[in-house]
Amino acid sequence: MDLNPSPLARPxxxxxxxxxxxxxxxxxxxxxxxxxxxxxxxxxxxxxVAGVFxxxxxxxxxxxxxxxxxxxxxxxxxxxxxxxxxxxxxYRGREAVEAIMAQAAAHLDCNPSDVFVSSTGVIGxxxxxxxxxxxxxxxxxxxxxxxxxxxxxxxxxxxxxxxxGASAMIGETRVELAAIIKGSGMIAPDMATMLGYxxxxxxxxxxxxxxxxxxxxxxxxxxxxxxxxxxxSDTVLLFATGKAGNARLESWESPGxxxxxxxxxxxxxxxxxxxxxxxxxxxxxxxxxxxxxxxxASARRIGLAIANSPLVKTAIAGEDANWGRVVMAVGxxxxxxxxxxxxxxxxxxxxxxxxQPLADYDETxxxxxxxxxxxxxxxxxxxxxxxxxxxxxxLTHGYIAINADYRS
Amino acid sequence: MDLNPSPLARPxxxxxxxxxxxxxxxxxxxxxxxxxxxxxxxxxxxxxVAGVFxxxxxxxxxxxxxxxxxxxxxxxxxxxxxxxxxxxxxYRGREAVEAIMAQAAAHLDCNPSDVFVSSTGVIGxxxxxxxxxxxxxxxxxxxxxxxxxxxxxxxxxxxxxxxxGASAMIGETRVELAAIIKGSGMIAPDMATMLGYxxxxxxxxxxxxxxxxxxxxxxxxxxxxxxxxxxxSDTVLLFATGKAGNARLESWESPGxxxxxxxxxxxxxxxxxxxxxxxxxxxxxxxxxxxxxxxxASARRIGLAIANSPLVKTAIAGEDANWGRVVMAVGxxxxxxxxxxxxxxxxxxxxxxxxQPLADYDETxxxxxxxxxxxxxxxxxxxxxxxxxxxxxxLTHGYIAINADYRS
Numbered sequence: 001m002d003l004n005p006s007p008l009a010r011p012x013x014x015x016x017x018x019x020x021x022x023x024x025x026x027x028x029x030x031x032x033x034x035x036x037x038x039x040x041x042x043x044x045x046x047x048x049v050a051g052v053f054x055x056x057x058x059x060x061x062x063x064x065x066x067x068x069x070x071x072x073x074x075x076x077x078x079x080x081x082x083x084x085x086x087x088x089x090x091y092r093g094r095e096a097v098e099a100i101m102a103q104a105a106a107h108l109d110c111n112p113s114d115v116f117v118s119s120t121g122v123i124g125x126x127x128x129x130x131x132x133x134x135x136x137x138x139x140x141x142x143x144x145x146x147x148x149x150x151x152x153x154x155x156x157x158x159x160x161x162x163x164x165g166a167s168a169m170i171g172e173t174r175v176e177l178a179a180i181i182k183g184s185g186m187i188a189p190d191m192a193t194m195l196g197y198x199x200x201x202x203x204x205x206x207x208x209x210x211x212x213x214x215x216x217x218x219x220x221x222x223x224x225x226x227x228x229x230x231x232x233s234d235t236v237l238l239f240a241t242g243k244a245g246n247a248r249l250e251s252w253e254s255p256g257x258x259x260x261x262x263x264x265x266x267x268x269x270x271x272x273x274x275x276x277x278x279x280x281x282x283x284x285x286x287x288x289x290x291x292x293x294x295x296x297a298s299a300r301r302i303g304l305a306i307a308n309s310p311l312v313k314t315a316i317a318g319e320d321a322n323w324g325r326v327v328m329a330v331g332x333x334x335x336x337x338x339x340x341x342x343x344x345x346x347x348x349x350x351x352x353x354x355x356q357p358l359a360d361y362d363e364t365x366x367x368x369x370x371x372x373x374x375x376x377x378x379x380x381x382x383x384x385x386x387x388x389x390x391x392x393x394x395l396t397h398g399y400i401a402i403n404a405d406y407r408s
Numbered sequence: 409m410d411l412n413p414s415p416l417a418r419p420x421x422x423x424x425x426x427x428x429x430x431x432x433x434x435x436x437x438x439x440x441x442x443x444x445x446x447x448x449x450x451x452x453x454x455x456x457v458a459g460v461f462x463x464x465x466x467x468x469x470x471x472x473x474x475x476x477x478x479x480x481x482x483x484x485x486x487x488x489x490x491x492x493x494x495x496x497x498x499y500r501g502r503e504a505v506e507a508i509m510a511q512a513a514a515h516l517d518c519n520p521s522d523v524f525v526s527s528t529g530v531i532g533x534x535x536x537x538x539x540x541x542x543x544x545x546x547x548x549x550x551x552x553x554x555x556x557x558x559x560x561x562x563x564x565x566x567x568x569x570x571x572x573g574a575s576a577m578i579g580e581t582r583v584e585l586a587a588i589i590k591g592s593g594m595i596a597p598d599m600a601t602m603l604g605y606x607x608x609x610x611x612x613x614x615x616x617x618x619x620x621x622x623x624x625x626x627x628x629x630x631x632x633x634x635x636x637x638x639x640x641s642d643t644v645l646l647f648a649t650g651k652a653g654n655a656r657l658e659s660w661e662s663p664g665x666x667x668x669x670x671x672x673x674x675x676x677x678x679x680x681x682x683x684x685x686x687x688x689x690x691x692x693x694x695x696x697x698x699x700x701x702x703x704x705a706s707a708r709r710i711g712l713a714i715a716n717s718p719l720v721k722t723a724i725a726g727e728d729a730n731w732g733r734v735v736m737a738v739g740x741x742x743x744x745x746x747x748x749x750x751x752x753x754x755x756x757x758x759x760x761x762x763x764q765p766l767a768d769y770d771e772t773x774x775x776x777x778x779x780x781x782x783x784x785x786x787x788x789x790x791x792x793x794x795x796x797x798x799x800x801x802x803l804t805h806g807y808i809a810i811n812a813d814y815r816s
Contacts, residue, residue, distance in 0.1 A: 058739030058747040089734055090748055090764045109513075123732040124765040227718040229637075229733075230740035310635040310718070310803075314811035324531040325637075327496050332464030332638035339466040340498055356498045357532040396812065400805050403722035 006184075008277035008285050008393070009160040009372060015147045015178040016165065019201040020241025025153040028119060028135025028298060030083030030128070030190040036153045040139035041078040041197070042108070047115070048203075049075035050210035052217045054234035060087035061094040062117050065101075069113050073206025075239055076114040077104045078197060079136060080154045082182075085193060085328075086119040086127040087232045096097070096127035103136055118235050120156050120182065120193040130406045151180035154195055158182050158278055164270035166263035169200075170246035170256030171176030175202035177263055181271040183234075184226070186276035194221070196236040202244035202260060204249040212261050213238045213268075220268035223390040225278040228308040235258055236271075238264070263378050276391050281398025284316055286391065288377045293386035298335045303390035305333035306379065313395035319370040321346045331378060333401070341382030346370065353384070414592075416685035416693050416781060416801070417568040423555040423586040424573065427609040428452030428649025432550040433561040437542025438491030438529060438536070439699045444561040446540070446671055448547035449486040449605070450516070452649045456611075457524070459482035460625045462642035465578040466747025469502040470525050473509075477521045477633025484522040485512045487607060488562045488591075493601060494527040494535040495640045504535035506790055511544055526643050528564050528590065528601040559588040562603055566592050566686055572678035574671035576610075578654035578664030582611035585671055589679040591642075592634070592686035601639040604629070604679050610668060611650035611656040613622060620669050621676075628676035631708060633799040634687040636716040637808070644679075646672070684799045692724055694799065696785045701794035706743045711798035712739035714787065721803035727778040729771075731760045734787060746807035749790030754778065762790070 021043060025036040051070035053063050069075075079100050086093045101112040108114075119127055150213075165178045173214040183194030204212075213236070221236055242248070249257050277285055288306050293299035306312055309329040315322035323344040330337050340355035347369025351361050369375070375394075433444040459469050459478035469525060477483075487508050494501045505527075509520040514523075527535055529639035559569040573586045591602030612620075621644070628642055650656070657665050685693055697715050714720050717737040723730035731752040738745050748763035756778025759769050777783065783802075 055742070056736065056739035057742075057745050058735050058750065088732065088747065088760070088763060088765070090762075123735070124760070169751050229717055229719045232739055234737055243462070287670060309637055310807070311637045312813060314808060317808070318812035318814075324496065327531070328464065328637060328640055331464035331640055334463070334465070337465050339496065342466065348679065352496070352532070354498075355496060357496070394812075397805055397808050400722060400725070400803065400808055402720060404726035404728075404802075404804065 005159045006278045006282055010277060012148045012151065012161050012163050013165055015163055016176050016242065018176055018178050018199045019243035020047060021199045022144050022148070023150045024139045025145050026135050026139035026142050026150055028081065028131045030081060030131055037082040038135040038139055039080040039150050040136060043076050043239055045076065047075045048073055048206040048209050048240045048242070049205065050213040050238045052213060052221065052236045054063050054231055056230045056232045058088070058232050060085060060119065060233045061097050062086060062119050063235060065097055066116055066235060069116060072113055074114055075116055076108050078111040078237065078303045079120040080105060080195060081127060081132065082154055082156050084119055084125055084127050085121045085123045085233055087123040088280040089124065092126040096129050096132060099129050100132055100136060103133060107140055116232070116237060118195050120195055120233060120356055147178055147180055154180060155182040155231055158184050159270055160278060162271065162274040162278070164267045164274070166267050168256065168259040168263035170202060170249065170260060170310060173244055173246040175200055175244040175246055175260065177267050179267050179271055183275045184263050184280060193231040193233040198238045198267055199239045200240050201244040202249065203244065203246050204240040208249055208251055209238060209240055212264055216261070216265040216268040220265065220272040223303070223388065224272045224276050225304060225307045225392050226276060242295040243289060255293050261273065273391055276393050279393035280402045281396040282373050283396055284373055284394040286316055286375045286377065286393060288379065288390050290379045290381065291387040292381040292383055292385040294336045295386040296388055299386040299388035300390065302333045302335050302379065302381065303388050307392035308363055310395055312323030315393065316375055317394040317396045321351055321370055323352045323365045324401045326377065326379060336383060337381050338383060342384065343380040345378040347376050412689035413567045414686050414690055416690055418682060419686060420556045420559065420569050420571050420652055421572055421573055424584050426584055426586050426607045426649065427651035428455060429607045430552050431558045432547045434543050434547035434550050434551050436489065436539045438489060438539055443511060445490040446543040446547055447488040447558050447561045448544060451484050451647055452651055454650050455483045456614040456648045456650070458614065458619050458621040458646045460621060460629065460644045462639055464638045464640045466496070466639045466640050468493060468527065469505050470527050471643060473504050473505055474524055474643060476499045477524060478522045480521055482522055483524055484516050484518040486524045486645065487512060487761055488603060489527040489535060489540065490562055490564050491529040492527055492533055492535050493529045493531045493641055495531040497532065497534040500534040504537050504540060507537050508540055508544060511541060511563065515548055524645060526603050526641070528603055528641060555586055555588060562588065563590045566590050568686060570679065570686070572675045572682070574675050576664065576667040576671040578610060578657065578668060580653055581650040581654035581667065583608060583654055585675050587675050587679055589682060591683045592688060597761060601641040602683055604644040606646040606675055608648050610648050610657065611652065611654050612648040615651050616657055616659055616684035616745035620672055624669070624673040624676040628673065628680040631711070631796065632680045632684050633712060633715045633798070633800050634684060681799055684801050688810045689804040690801030691804050692781055692783050692802040694724055694783045694785065694801060695797060696787065698787045698789065700789040701743045701789055703794040704791040704796055707794040707796035708798065710741045710743050710787065710789065711796050714785065715798050717764055718803055721800065722792055724783055725802035725804045729754045729759055729778055731765070733773040734785065738787060744791055745789050746791060751788040751790065753786040755784050
């Protein structure tokens with residue numbers, strides 16, 4: 001399927017090399033295509049790792065294994081297969097992952113548990129071990145490549161390559177972060193799983209690395225939605241090679257920890273929003289700010305109820321400031337809310353306050369705002385101090401065309 | 409907006425009069441239209457009532473009041489306004505409802521709490537009290553009408569009138585049920601709220617009436633979904649006039665209670681499925697049977713996760729036996745499930761068993777089944793004895809056209 005780039009696409013950024021990370025790509029030919037579809041990242045000895053994974057209970061073997069490996073905290077390689085997700089393939093799928101881990105471990109003389117594997121694409125077909133083996137062997141011998149080539153190689157139904165970067169000072173040492181991600185909703189038979197990989201040259205203790213990633217995830221990847229559906233393979237991994245030579249971050253008390261976290265959180269947010277910008281059929285990027293909820297968690301659940309509402313998403317597609325649908329979505333979230341304290345605004349203008357529409361609000365700037373590509377919805381619950389921001393895209397004919405008109 | 413009848417429409421059934429129920433309709437002209445939009449049902453003295461209401465916490469004054477009134481157990485009248493939902497209108501909306509209750513109570517010389525009011529249509533605009541008053545006065549003087557006229561009058565964006573009926577023997581006495589319902593998803597600015605009214609001439613104690621309605625609701629109205637969105641006004645009321653002269657049903661031990669419940673449950677199921685058949689843009693009616701879950705409640709939640717999945721709904725629209733999307737939806741439900749015990753079938757043919765696709769299944773009957781209008785999806789979780797059936801419709805370009813292309 002050829003897709004035009006999303007109208008919300010962003011150019012691939014300039015990202016610096018990360019000391020201790022070498023990227024290579026190869027053709028495993030998981031599908032009948034002539035493109036690179038296997039990405040291999042070699043990581044320096046001593047690299048720490050952290051991960052967050054899908055909560056879908058029908059997850060793939062890659063996710064089951066990755067979750068266990070991430071707990072061990074160390075990594076030497078990452079292998080990403082595009083074109084076959086290896087999900088719902090039983091024991092044969094697991095064997096295929098273990099074969100890749102063994103092959104890379106032999107090549108690097110490391111533990112198989114230091115080799116992380118992700119797969120994305122067709123489900124229900126065990127990853128062909130011969131193609132994986134030959135593809136990985138070719139990658140070992142390939143010339144190193146840059147971030148954009150790697151981002152293109154992990155992609156499946158993505159309409160543009162996605163990357164993000166940042167830097168931070170830890171004491172006198174400048175550390176770099178570079179990251180790539182793929183995902184655009186879920187397209188069958190290729191589930192457009194979200195796979196994200198963040199690399200840094202900072203030295204960070206694995207437990208603290210995990211703590212920071214989990215915290216950043218809560219207000220980034222966990223606050224986006226395209227269609228409420230959840231892939232069986234979603235994975236974000238964070239690798240820290242330690243090659244920058246900084247004093248190792250051990251906890252929030254370590255000097256520079258806050259600066260690194262701020263950079264990490266920005267990278268996570270950038271990556272998450274790029275996935276929304278490639279949402280299937282998306283024509284508008286929607287930011288939803290919820291304030292005044294009983295807690296931040298409650299605000300997030302209300303925000304996601306709004307973001308997942310087909311009626312809200314189609315209203316935005318129709319450039320309609322339909323606050324009534326937002327009220328409905330707040331009410332169905334099952335969180336504390338009081339109809340008569342609720343306020344709703346679009347593009348910085350309140351259209352309803354304290355449970356009643358504002359008869360005299362100025363429609364002109366609201367109508368102009370809704371014609372744009374970046375839409376802001378503000379919801380004040382009027383009960384407490386909890387707040388959250390979530391991001392989604394509109395629901396258009398394009399979504400139906402991609403998901404219904406296309407046959408597996 | 410003129411809409412063609414849903415391709416899944418059913419003809420209005422022949423329904424008998426119910427002793428103790430008199431229906432009348434009138435023009436309140438809540439919108440600039442020339443159609444009847446106010447329905448008035450007069451109920452015999454001694455009529456018992458039960459109700460189930462939306463769980464949306466931003467509910468309308470009608471729902472707030474109706475919930476309290478239903479607890480009192482007695483009814484003398486029902487007034488349904490079409491064209492203005494009176495939702496999100498603050499104290500002025502509540503005053504409008506109380507004015508209608510007072511007017512009908514004065515007419516019938518009964519308690520205002522015996523007068524039930526529902527409203528459906530535009531939100532955010534207080535129901536105009538003058539129009540309501542004049543419309544209701546006109547209804548008092550109108551000739552009695554039949555079920556289909558009443559069904560048409562409570563409708564807003566419905567594409568066909570919906571009714572259902574049944575009868576049961578209580579001892580030697582035959583009792584009748586007749587019912588009407590409106591709803592087709594939610595269309596802004598008219599939220600296509602589900603409003604259902606069931607009438608019977610049986611004599612039934614109010615507490616037991618409520619018990620039976622709540623039980624029937626759990627496997628009918630609570631098991632349908634069009635787009636996962638929840639109206640702020642959904643209401644189902646059950647009125648029992650007692651005019652049939654049967655020995656009053658007091659509990660499950662009363663002779664005939666099981667027979668009456670079976671008839672009631674069938675009516676609830678028929679009504680609920682009719683709403684799905686009028687789902688916005690629906691081209692296919694989808695039944696999802698979940699077996700082998702840890703409990704019935706768990707099976708229902710899994711069923712609704714499948715039914716609400718945009719990816720499953722678009723796959724059915726595309727006539728694609730995409731079991732992978734069903735797996736995904738099972739996994740995201742958050743209920744106990746084991747990928748390797750899961751089986752999925754379409755139209756009576758298993759396509760995946762025990763967590764793996766069946767390579768040799770016969771695609772021909774599955775493909776033929778998916779070309780039809782009535783689609784069956786079977787999911788066996790493989791863990792326990794819990795089961796549930798839920799109903800939904802597909803997600804098509806028609807849904808987007810109705811909800812995004814149309815502007816408020």
